[in-house]
Amino acid sequence: MATRKKAAVPPPPPPPPRTLFEKIWDSHVVHRQDDGTCVIYIDRHLVHEVTSPQAFEGLRMAHRPVRRPEATIALADHNTPTTDLSQGIPDEESRIQVETLEKNVAEFGVPYFGLQDPRRGIVHVTGPEQGFTLPGTTIVCGDSHTSTHGAFGALAFGIGTSEVEHVLATQTLIQKPAKNMRVAVEGNLPLGVTPKDVILAIIAKLGTAGGTGYVIEYAGRVIRDMTMEGRMTVCNMSIEAGARAGLIAPDETTFQYLFGRPNAPKGGAWDLALGQWRRLPSDKGAHFDTHIELNGSDIPPMVTWGTSPQDALPITDVVPDPANAPDEARREAWTRSLAYMGLTPGTKLVDVPIDRVFIGSCTNGRIEDLRAAAEIVKGHKVASTVSAMVVPGSGLVKAEAEKEGLDKIFLEAGFEWRIQGCSMCLAMNADRLEPGQRCASTSNRNFEGRQGRGGRTHLLSPAMAAAAAIRGTLADVRDFQ
């Protein structure tokens, strides 16, 4: 046997390339079981009035404190009135829920933005605005649209109330890693096409369960060119494709947005943070289980016709015929949707009359959304058959819009200008559709009854909602540009 030469110790192999998701995941594992189940650390937790009362009650019964109150922000958004806050909350059940939150945050020492605090807004608008949402962090909230915060390169997902309690008590969650999907949108968006149209087109392609079990990383030129507001709109609706989280690699746009925000790092810590954040984007050669590609230039302004967010079509299209459905299950679903929506196959979408317009929600209630809508509205009037309202996503968005005079544009056109909150996105407060009413809405769900029992929802972008308000039917925003 030949004598073995004493070789120099070989250099360690380079670490395998990782996705953005894998980097965040790996850096948050507290404990890993043999079967892959992990205890992962949660950096940030947003709490609202609807999904938290039972969690605090659970802590109280087990005599457990909140482990890190300062890693949490609580506020009320789902139930709050949008017309007048000076009288408190008239609806008794809503009031009890908000009062319960106030009692709980006081007892457990959790930071709270009160009803009159201008920072109060929809959780997914307030978190980013405060710089509470930061790249590379893990963020949860008892709300499925927590995926919004992924726009910053944060791993953010919705959880149930038992998990809210788990996070409050331990600042961790028990999880298994998700699969990686990359959705690339290349090219350029045509005039009149917005981030909302992009995400509706993606969901139409993936289907409402296409993202189940995945974290979606959005990439490509169209995404890179988007502002933070636009990226949030895209990540927000990841859950409508079944994905628990959406992610976008942080870049200069992200850093510029964050710089100087109240909870963002300051001074030397900012430079230290930047150094770490720049290492977050997926490595070259990182493995994605699934790839999807869309060309931005092919995406037209979109609108939904049915009762699932995947039922989205170009505004130039017609109401589909169940006879042409791809399979039996779809045929049944389409038939049911059309009956609920009161639509006839073959009707041009631009001929569908509407009764209400809602501009707002955590999908499209940010300043840029209001600017886009105001630009279309300016110099026009809301159709006489339509009642339309704008509900800013937070008190700060409202103040900024008022500073820019957007409120005047909306009011002069005949829109109502409301106080911030979730409002008619889910109609837990007084803002809701009456049975049979049809609404052009910038929110994220068109499920049966979502905006009020019997109400019919068409999802679209803020600019498209504005166009619909003026014309009194679903409308192609490009006719207004």
Added chain:
Amino acid sequence: MEKFTTLRGVAAPMPMVNIDTDMIIPKNFLKTIKRTGLKDGLFNELRWTADGQKKDFVLDQPAYQNAKIIVAGPNFGCGSSREHAPWALLDFGIRCVISESFADIFYNNCFKNGILPIKVPKEIIDKLMDDASRGSNAVIEVDLEKQEIKGPDGGTVHFDIDPFRKHCLLNGLDDIGLTMEKKPEIDDFEARQKESQPWLYAAE
């Protein structure tokens, strides 16, 4: 949390696809600050007309009033994260949902409440849906330990489930208690993170 070992009961067929959590429990029932008492909210808008008339929804038909199992179309529980959905199912007496696929958050929420969500392939769902349509004579048995579903005609099918989740459900374990045992590891993690990312602790 109540243990789940075996379950024997009538299964209600709900072949619709994408049954979302807004359907399972509409928003007006989310104003509660309790976990219980949500039975009447379950599938409320499918069960009652706006003026309070019963619509003869499957769970109100005599054969299914005591159903303990739902056999459902794919993507059950999609949409909102509301845990009120499993709470309402539980309050009605449903301890098991069988479907081709579930939405992630709902699936997860079931395990926190002693409800067993079972994923099986389409052929098996089709068979179980037929069985369930036979009404109260068609009793289905679920054995979590053995990971088996026994149909009314005696045939059994196997189902897969994550071993850790199975263990927790069989023993009715409380997640928070389990994680609390890892306190030293959580403390260590925080100490390291505070060093490398001090800005995440700036408010403390």
